[in-house]
Amino acid sequence: MRVLDVAGLAHVYPDGHQALYGVDLHVDSGERVALLGPNGAGKTTLVLHLNGILLPAAGSVTVSGMPVTKPNLQEVRRRVGIVFQDPDDQLFMPTVRDDVAFGPRNLGVRGAELDRRVLEALDQVGMVEYVDRPPHHLSFGQRRRVAVATVLAMRPEILVLDEPSSNLDPASRRELADILRSLDVTVLMVTHDLPYALELCPRSVVLSGGVMVADGPTRALLTDEELMRAHRLELPFGFDPRNVPVPEGG
Amino acid sequence: MRVLDVAGLAHVYPDGHQALYGVDLHVDSGERVALLGPNGAGKTTLVLHLNGILLPAAGSVTVSGMPVTKPNLQEVRRRVGIVFQDPDDQLFMPTVRDDVAFGPRNLGVRGAELDRRVLEALDQVGMVEYVDRPPHHLSFGQRRRVAVATVLAMRPEILVLDEPSSNLDPASRRELADILRSLDVTVLMVTHDLPYALELCPRSVVLSGGVMVADGPTRALLTDEELMRAHRLELPFGFDPRNVPVPEGG
């Protein structure tokens, strides 16, 4: 079943700068897709359309058959959970506990069940002991982990992550990959970490200059040297995708 | 010659939380050192002491023989350039040009020389065409690149970078490595990207729980499995430090 349907999406920022020029993207239920592309390609802009934080100048976005328009926003946001690129945009409550509880509480979860969800989400990202600290007094990586927890606690059907692994220590990065693999949700993940994309996402799409330039199995894209060079994608030092096992489902 | 001398450094945040418990670190002129360690280890806290943004609760910091204390701050900040972990902490002027020019102008650079420095620094990070845009309207990775340029334009003797490669696209990441290698400065780089550390820094130190737990050649640390496991350091999927060439000078 198709859960995410982006068609001809264009976006112009209020200062007149156009970031997307007609983007198409389709994601089926249960897929894990990596969204790759150079800095300034429009990845974040695209992501912010998926729950109606930005609204299209042209084209359309559909989530599980529902167009993302004003009247559906509440329902769309219940289904699509976004982890923002900048954790400071995500955390706003006085304590970590309040912040993680914020989403589920808005969904009507209360009492013991709410506490359970909060602690479970914090446990998944290894931040339980920080539950009573103010989020703006944490290290950057800790804030990122809490930001992930705030979204996990909402149990969305579609999980969209904008560079979730940046600023995470290597173990947290692997643990996040384990969490994402263990969840039964559709995942769209923006990343600049190509080995991470290969490890986690059987399929990748490449956005560059505001248009979609490639869509296919991650390994095939990463070994397409011409494509990679054209869009500032390079494999890191010491990494060869041909030497590593194929991700499950790829 | 010793350019950076941290001895017995301890720091307590205003809310009473202690982040550093007596850290020692010595860096010689021209060295490139990677500062590794898990999230919340105190890396950023340590970095912010190097130009006196935070002041020690105990211990001392010395830059090129000058203690980092109130009367020396101006001179210390001229020598130590810090690229912050969060580019939003770095950029504050209405345009990219003003922002990059800000540092050199405070050092007394004016006129054509100032323009030249600004454009050169922006060229190094590939952001020349954005010179008249407001920095807060750039993508995250673009902001990070401008943040690096603001510091390069000051031509510091000691360059301290707090996770400079996070949110950079793979080509920018490599280009940044090339720039750092080409400059004749002392570099201290915080990173979670272990292959990047190996590629760029012959020597690494590991900070964990507010204390320094290791110091040695990068390759030796990365192949010390016990050390790695104890401090949440893991090599990424598909990467083996034994299979890659040693970095120059290591």
Next chain:
Amino acid sequence: MGAGHGHRLHYHGHSPVHRAEPHHKLLALVGFVLLVVATPGDAYPFFAGYLAVLAAVVARSGVPPSYLLKRTVVELPFVVFALIVPFVSRGPQTEVWGVTVSEPGLVAAGALLMKGTLGVLASLLLAATTEPHDVVRGLERLRMPAPLVQILSFMVRYLDVVGDEMGRMRTALASRGFTARNPRHWPVIARSAGALFIRSYERGERVHLAMLSRGHAPGERA
């Protein structure tokens, strides 16, 4: 950056005064000030009584009196004015410590000072014992029209955002060798103030949208 991690006027505590419902405190403040203002300017025993009541509440709240007194500096321009009144006023003249002043002016100044000071102290006590977002809640309970409540709650949130962004800016300025002591640097401050406005707006907007993304429905309380 979020709402409600204290405020520089707020003095943290758990006294009955702190715990009282904010709308009750607001009503008490307004009632008290109305009473003070309605009292004739020369009814000195009454003013002594008001001061005693206020002192008792301060004592109960556990807020150190010095904490409140330090903050009465907001009254300063007004005190200056009150001190001038006796000199520039009309009416019969009288002599105080060898200086000739207007007698009605003197009485008026005394009344102004007493009434003003009592009002200032009462307000400061409310601020010291009530978190800003509780004040918003109290005003909401008192049926302040919704758009005003909305503007007020955004204002309270933005006080934090602007403060936070300003802190970041100060660090950034300092580490690039900037000191604001020189007036030649003022244009820099003016230019960065414009950037601060937009940055704060957009940060606040993104945080607001992040709240919406997590199912927050405006009108409900965070």
Next chain:
Amino acid sequence: MHVPDGFLDAPTSIATGAVAVAAIGVALRGARRELDDKAAPMAGLVATFVFAAQMLNFPVGAGTSGHLLGGALAAVLVGPWTAMLCLSVVLLVQSLLFADGGVTALGTNVVLMGVVGVLAGWLVFRALQAVLPKKQALVAPLAAVAAYLSVPITALAFVGLYAVGGTAPIPLDTLTTAMLGWHLVIGLGEAAITGLVVASIVTVRPDLVHGARRVLADRVVEIRTPVARTSA
């Protein structure tokens, strides 16, 4: 120019209170058109900035305190009705929490700074906009001029109220000269700050400036087709 408790007599305070309530009622209706999703946070931020601007206090000889007013700035940024609401909120917070301006003088202060200050600034701005060419570059200078004039106008309104219900017996001409003199100087600061802030916002987010709406250029959306598409 915050009026403290007990400065004006009771009938005058009550009358200005009634005027303030009526004005806020009208502003609430008017603001319904201005206060959309985007404008609500903007109104909050404008309130915060006006609040900060009003913290810059200069003691004024024979008036009370003199400081930046922010009425014209608010009007240009969020429109006159919302601006009145912003100023009223700021004055309310100042009187309740910062003890700046008396609680019983709130009506007076709202009338002076929230109604007279805002309307004076807005009317000057719109009058100038009507006779001058519709250019985005003109928004900031016009806002500065409007800000400048709004200050002495508000000061005169203060003198007027004082003439009706002042409790301290100061001669009116002394007060008028002092208030006008000072505020003609303060107006320069008001104009400079308003102009700078509006200019910096108009260049990057013209859509946020209410006073720039009618001079905003239309936006074009371009659609591109991908150059190369490898599909597998």
